[in-house]
Amino acid sequence: MTALTKSGLTKSGLTILGLETSCDETAASVVRRGADGRVEVLSSIVGTQFEQHAPFGGVVPEIAARAHVEVIDSVAAQAMRAAGIGYDALDGVAATAGPGLVGGVMVGLAFGKAVALARDLPLVAVNHLEGHAVSARLGAEVAYPFLLLLVSGGHCQLLEVGGVGACKRLGTTIDDAAGEAFDKIAKSLGLPYPGGPALEKLAQAGDASKYELPRALLGRKDCDFSFSGLKTAAARIAAALTTDQERADLAAAVQFAIARQLSERTDRAMKLYAADHPAGERRFVVAGGVAANGAVRAALLKVCQDNGFTFDAPPLAYCTDNAAMIALAGAERLAAGISDDLDAVARPRWPLDEAAALSNPSNSFGRKGAKA
Known part of the structure; x- marks a missing residue:
């Protein structure tokens, strides 16, 4: 692994493998975030499950989780090949850790942990919603706030x-x-x-x-x-x-x-x-x-x-679930010196503003409601 500077960035920036399995897309992407904040998507592979779920008119969680298990390794391999790099060129791994269908989330997070452990890379457990939040930055320089x-x-x-x-x-x-x-x-x-x-x-x-x-x-x-x-x-x-x-x-x-x-x-x-x-x-x-x-x-x-x-x-390709947004969210966290331990858990619910969710929940106990 390339040594990080105090700011979290190498001179050439960060190259991150992102993994997304929160619903019915099995996705992997390699994103490079330059030291100047510029973003380059080196690859973005999205495997859909439309055919498996079409007979039911919607996503079946058990079918989705099994489908992720069957293809996560090949989708990640495709992303690495398309990026034209090997695992030794990565600076970290980012995987969705929630919210979502927890069986699917567990698949991508476990695969990300395996890569991080095998290659001695930092792991970033990404909130899927934070991935969407930064997705517009994949196509333009959108400054905070x-x-x-x-x-x-x-x-x-x-x-x-x-x-x-x-x-x-x-x-x-x-x-x-x-x-x-x-x-x-x-x-x-x-x-x-x-x-x-x-x-x-x-x-x-x-x-x-x-x-x-x-x-x-x-x-x-x-x-x-x-x-x-x-x-x-x-x-x-x-x-x-x-x-x-x-x-x-x-x-x-x-x-x-x-x-x-x-x-x-x-x-x-x-x-x-x-x-x-x-x-x-x-x-x-x-x-x-x-x-x-x-x-x-x-x-x-x-x-x-x-x-x-x-x-x-975001560009239309990054509006729906994808791993490029997860990789970018991971890169931004690593650049800020933030990473996670290998015991990071998969979370079916994970609000971005946890303080607001706790103080003013959108749903009372015992009622079905919003997923986050």
């Missing part, structure tokens, strides 16, 4: 990101995430898995004004989200539809409703954020799988323009 909307199949949060490990939660979903709503409503419409992209495609032929869907939490002035009512209402309407045009209209209405709620809550968060940050720090980042949706991006871009914020999003 910034306001983040993390929106995916399992997570929906607004966070003030001040730097590595410094996140303050401004809002979160109190029930379902936006990506889950997209997927479950798509299933109600008879669309194939994964449902979000299929619903977006169907919505292109629809008229969003044909259906009026409920708007959640209108009496509240905070930045929290709720999509369960929308999901239920859309499923009931979908059960009575008889034509393809009706299905397209409902898809368009659902997409509009989700984009509207995301943009309204983001507008509130921007006003709170702007009160404490000068114009030069008013940066907005949207990350997560739903960030790939064109209608959502357009709505958020307008909110940024209205509030004087810059807009950044």
Whole structure:
């Protein structure tokens, strides 16, 4: 292993192997973070499990975990070959340690520990959400601090990101995430898995004004989200539809409703954020799988323009789960002198702002709710 300087960086920077297995993608990536902070993705391999889960219309945790076990070694080997380096060129290993489907998380974390132990490399146990938080930095130089909307199949949060490990939660979903709503409503419409992209495609032929869907939490002035009512209402309407045009209209209405709620809550968060940050720090980042949706991006871009914020999003390849974002999060932690012991545990739940999660939980005990 190359010796680290006091700052955590060698003269040429850090080269990190990243591993991601929190849901149904088995991913590995090699990322180089230069001493000047510039980022270069040397490889990014993502193995999907669409065929295994398609018959069930969603991810089956047991099937996902077994699939990760079967391919994690070959996916990592592909990433190393594509990067054109050997393990002796690595400065560290970063693996998702949560939150996620814990059986899958354990696979990638255990593989990362094995590489770290065998090669005498530092291990970084990465919060999957922190990976999404830094993912926009894979395609552009996005400086800290910034306001983040993390929106995916399992997570929906607004966070003030001040730097590595410094996140303050401004809002979160109190029930379902936006990506889950997209997927479950798509299933109600008879669309194939994964449902979000299929619903977006169907919505292109629809008229969003044909259906009026409920708007959640209108009496509240905070930045929290709720999509369960929308999901239920859309499923009931979908059960009575008889034509393809009706299905397209409902898809368009659902997409509009989700984009509207995301943009309204983001507008509130921007006003709170702007009160404490000068114009030069008013940066907005949207990350997560739903960030790939064109209608959502357009709505958020307008909110940024209205509030004087810059807009950044990861390249489309890094919106959904990938290992490049995990490698970058690991590199930034190593650069700050942060690493983990080999007894790091896999965590099914792991909020970025643990203080806020403990003092103001989004769900009371005994109720199903948001995954983070």
